[in-house]
Amino acid sequence: MHGYFGAYGLVALLLVVGAVFVTVALTANRLLRPARPTPQKLLTYECGVDPVGGGWAQSYVRYYVFTFLYVVFAVDAVFLFPWATVFAAPGFGVATLVEMFVFLGFLAVGILYAWRKGVLSWA
């Protein structure tokens, strides 16, 4: 009964089941829980003592470098998956192999560059 879209529909069905479960749980929670807010309760918990300063504190964030690297390597992985299914099939000879190695070589140079630039070390 399920063709191409039907098969993905089944995956979406499970997503819907998950979302319905969360909704039901949160609705039940909303009906059951007490709500007696006081100004003290509504303070940010943070670590138990009264918070100092505003909510979004400035901090030294260097995580974005990893995001860039992720984009590079995620693209790599996406190209590797279909290649891995066909590289040994007849008709895909040495050229397929060499092309992928050249591609991997570029990626290796990419990680090498990041490494020598020192973005992978933290201190």
Place this chain on the structure above:
Amino acid sequence: MSRAELLADDPIWLILLKVLCIFLFALLTAMITVWAERRLIGRMQNRPGPNRVGPFGLLQPIADAIKMPFKEEIVPRTADKVTYRLAPVLALSPTMIGLAVMPFGPEVSIFGERTVLQLVDLPVGVLVVLAAASIGVYGVVLAGWSSGTPYPLLGGLRSAAQVISYEIAMGLAIVAVILQTHSLSLGDIVDSQQGLWFGIALFPAFFIYLVAMVGETNRAPFDLPEAESELVAGFHTEYSSMKFVIFYIAEYINMIVVSAMGTTLFLGGYMAPWPISLIGDNYFNSGWWPMLWFIGKIGLALFFFIWLRGTLPRYRYDQFMKLGWKFLVPISLVFIVALTVINVFDQLSTTGILISAGFFILLLIALVMMIPDRREPRAGRVPLSGGGYPVPPIDLQIPSKPRRTKQARSRAGRRQTVAAGAKEGDDGVS
């Protein structure tokens, strides 16, 4: 009939039954894992663990599930309300998608209807699981950001960086399996492990997957997004009541999904383990038996998670990123290249072999160049011991461990007596 044809024939009631079963399987296994984790960690730390509610504390998760909806929810005034409410939904909803494409068993008959114990066998099943696993991180990041507090924000950012870094290592480990199966469908991957499991045949990839799956699910020793000694409770510090429970369940379902994925890719999926598979003409590999092996293997993987948590101390963040980017990613890249070369070795002409060997060597040289230089400690840095900082001295004397076995204890005791006797003798001479 093939797997896909059998699945395409499923009537609507069977599909709904399978969806229900997957949903219940995920929730029940998550509950049992919570209980088992608390009991096992208790045992590993020489304390009883939960033992009041029901026999062996078995009803503890149910008691918690009843208790939590009745708790007051405290939303801090600084929180971004809409995102704050959206985050748990985003964290839990997509977790179960991974189980939709997981093959639980081979062909069986349910109420007279021939089918396969799997909801749907997509030709790109592997990618669906990877994608679903990484949607969950949006929930974590948004939870950290919307709380409006520094600790959760840091936890959320750490989680994002961690999950995406380890997903690369995980993806590359999976590529090694795909190189052998030539198919991205999880059903085909299990079928091609009739002989040797990939966990043995591709051991380096299996090892990388094991490390990456722990990093991907934010579990100890890589639980940096919720490191309680640094970030209070990390991204869910400001969450309480049912929303907290939803994050908790999401973490456990994620563990189950990556365990099931690891089982399918490397441990033969639903195939019976080696000595049992020899009994009676594949009897234990047909009918409903394979489901037992599959769930048993998932249980083993979950035990591995708990065992790691009971054994290893938490990694420091820089060590953790170093492990991911400087060890796991290069190793898996080299492994993929080596595997490809081995795979096509006999199909190729000499020129081909030479060309690929050349590229392999170039890649190795590039990797060797990545080994960092040993650096001299710079002047003006904080000394490791002394200097007025409250750090333990580098020449700290660690007291010797007590002997474990009786034999070793008595041997040590005798040595002490001999030493004491000799000392007395010395005293006598002087």
